[in-house]
Amino acid sequence: MRALGVLDGLLQSQRGDLFPWVPVLFGIGIGLFFSLKFEPEPAHYLWGAGIACVALALLWRGDRQDTVVFLGWTVLLIALGFAAAGMRAHAVGAPVLQHRSYGAVEGRVIAIDRSARDRLRITLDQLFLDRIAPDQTPARVRLSLPEGARVPRIGDRVMTTAHLMPPQGPVEPHGFDFRRHAWFQQLGAVGYTRVPVLIINRSPHDLPVEQLRQRLSTGIRSQMPVATGGFASAITTGDRSAIPQVALEALRASNLAHLLAISGLHMGLLAGVVFGGLRLLLALAPAAAQRVDTKKLAAVGALLAASAYLLLSGMQVASTRAYIMVAMMLGAVLLDRRALSLRAVALAAMVILVLRPESLLSPGFQMSFAATTALIVVFGGLRDRLTPTGPRWLRMAAGVVLSSLIAGVATAPFGAAHFNMISHYGLLANVLAVPVMGALVVPAAVLSLCLAPVGASWVGLALMDLGIGWILFVANWVAALDGAQGAVPMPPALVLPLVALGGLLLGLWRGRLRLLGVPVLLGAALIWHGSPRPDVLVAPNGGIVGVLTAEGRALSRAKGHGYAAERWAENDGSLRTQAEGAQLWQLVAGPEAPGKSVTAYLAATDQRLIHVIGKAAAEALTVCAADEVVISAKSVAPVGGCLVFDADALHRLGSVQMDAAGRWISVRDVVGARLWSHGPVRSRSDQWQ
Incomplete structure (x- = not known):
């Protein structure tokens, strides 16, 4: 009691x-x-x-x-x-392709984007797949297009021949689970085509909002240079497919990539510009201003503009959160009430979590709400304790610096955990770029939209080009500075929940107990700092092996299976390339095995690891020793009592790793058997069958 x-x-x-x-x-x-x-x-x-x-x-x-x-x-x-x-x-459950397939693919284009390797991709629904029964046909597939391929339009029904495969699991047991991500997107297969995509039907009335987004994006890019046009289409319609990879990498290295996401900055600026502009126009008509409440009328116009912007943006997590908060503030204007900001953030979070619970695990949700909550808490506290002094321009400059610092600190742990990178000069880049975004780029976008009916949108686009050109200049300059980026290793699963708990205690709790957030955050930092990386990593298909050395992770292959090698380097907090990792293999190399196999000595367990490369080497491996670990992308059955991770075992287990204690852990051990991993397993008892 x-x-x-x-x-x-x-x-x-x-x-x-x-x-x-x-x-x-x-x-x-x-x-x-x-x-x-x-x-x-x-x-x-x-x-x-x-x-x-x-x-x-x-x-x-x-x-x-x-x-x-x-x-x-x-x-x-x-x-x-x-x-x-x-x-x-x-x-959202839908069929998932169970095996690799090659054949005819027919479907409707519902999305166009660009991969991390700078390849255009299309997402198709209403599918027909060659030799796949209708009840086993995925709801959606995503295909990478060949270089220079003709890009279809949203709503087009297309046909091609493609290599398809099921969405792949994590490249290491505790890594990012693309299968889970694909499940909630109803993406049942991914692949690529090397032949042109044929357009067999065009429906101008199919997917009207998406088609409008594409027409606007194409129209903007047609009147602007390539780099700035891709940026402009991203912040107006959410279409990032035209941003050059070089520009995207510079924005990420300088911590300016958040400017591409339609979030609170864009939604708030748009609503503010429309609200202020409408009030100014109404004030120029005294007869109307005396008869109506211009403030409420401007709020209605701003709400309609924000609603249209949300639809054009694709209703992503950040834009939905920003829209809900803007709608609450404009609703407060209409009702003559004061909007409670933290409650608005909480309401926005609840709406998103109810509609899309899986967004809780996404970096966009975590970083968006971390930044917004921190800004509201800190500026709310300063407003109650400090009296503004000094020139207006100085207060505005200080506000930009402080907001960039607060948002950067709040989102840094989440960005580092998900992307394994920290931008050391992000504050400098944001101070130089964010004011231009708010004072020039967004107002110019609104101006362009207003002038479009009379054919003068080029005026606003020209101003946007100037502002975006400056932002890209800042991004390239900051990214080129020595030590602009630092790599950090992937944290254990417990770290981000502790970071969130510590931050919430500091931000939401009233009284001295809020200081409990400090030891929670310190504990998360200690766990992150002290967590070791796996001694051995094996790719899901057995095509490449990585062994940790004092100099970094040694890789068994210099080419091929680059996706796994890149993710391992990121998760290790390393900037080494695959070729550099392959050069380290000599540090662990043991006596060479026959054929095309490569070997390594595992000091932790006093074992010899044999990576079998190629079909001939797999067929030649018939005998092994009890102190050996055999890894093969093909099926093997050597005699001798060795530990074997071949194609059959890895298909069942997923990627595997060996920790410092010599224990082997698989993706199946970590993830278990869920809807998105191995089909609709219904009970605990049959999860390993």
Whole structure:
């Protein structure tokens, strides 16, 4: 009872400030669902419904005791988050290709983007696949196009021949799971084509919003240079397919890539420009200004503009969050109320998590809400404690510097964890580029849209070109500075939840207990710093092996299987290329095996690792020793009691790793058997079958 009294006192101290914790509890339920290694059965959801009923009973009976009410809401929100994630996972379920395939592909183009290797890609739905039964045909496939290929339009029905494969799992057991990402996109196969794409039908009325986005994007690029045109189409329509890879890499290295994402900066600036412009125009007509409330009329116009911008942007996580917050602020203007910013952030998070629970795991969701929450908390605290002094231009400059610093600090752990990179001069780049984005680029985009009906959009586009040209100049200059980027290793899974908890305590809790966030953050940093990387990594197909040395990760091949090699280097926090990693192989090389195999000595376990390369070498390997580990992209069956990871084993287990203690861990050990990994496994008992 004493503990309940203490908790009741804490809750009393937070009265009126607990709503921002609602999406946090809901998100905990979502996180619990994704952390499972088996697919919940219907009985598990019944248990969840029972728990929710208990929570409702606590709410019913706890009308006079805040502690009981709080516990009831806590249990209920966690249960609802778990259920929402489960319902979403089953609702988006669609067939996944079970094997590699080559043949005719026919479908409707619904998206066009660009891969990390600077290849144009198209996403197709309404599919027909050669030699694939209709009930086994994926809902969507994504194809990379050959260099110089004719790019179809959104809504076109196309046909080609392509190599297809199922979405691949992580390149290491604790790495990014592309299969899970593809599952929630209903992407049942990925691949490439080496032949032209034939357009067999065009429907001008199919996917009207997407077609409008493409027409706007094409029109903008046709009137601007390549680099600035691709940037302009990205911030107006969300189409990044025309941004040169060199420019994109410079923006990432200088920490300016966030300017490409249609987020709070763009949505807020657009709404602000439209709101201010409408009020100014209405003020020029005194007769109208005396009869109507120009402030509310301008708010309606700004809300309509923001709504149109959301549709054109593709309704991504950042743009949806920004739209909800802008809509709440404009709604407060219409109702003569004051918008509560942290509550607006919490409401935006709840809407996104209810509609797309899987977004909780995405870097876009985490970084967007981390930056927004930190900015609101810090500037809210400064507003209550400091009185603005000095010239207006100096206060504006200080605001830009401070906001860039706050957003950079808040998003740095998430960016480093997901992308393994830190931009050392990001603050400098943002101070030089963000004011130009707000003062020139976004107003010019609005001006271009307003002048388009009279054929004078080129005026706004010319101004956009000047502003974007400056931003790209800053990005290239900062990216070229010595030490512009630093690499960091991938953290353990526990780190980001601890970072989020520490940040939430510091930002949302009132009173001295908020300082508990500091040791939580320090603990996350210590865990991250002290986490070792695997001694051995094996690619999912067995095509390449990486062995950790004092100089870095030694790779068994200098060419081929570059995706796995690149991801391993990123996760190791290394900037070495695959060729440089292959040169390190001599540091671990053991006695050469016959054929095209390469060997390595594993000091941790006193074993000899044999990587069998090629079909001939696999056929020649018939005998092995008990102290050997055989890895092969082909099926092998050597006699002698060695540990074998061949094509059959890796197809079942996924990529594998060996830790410093000599334990072998597979993707299946970490991920388990979920809907997106090995089909709809229904119970814990059959998850390893």
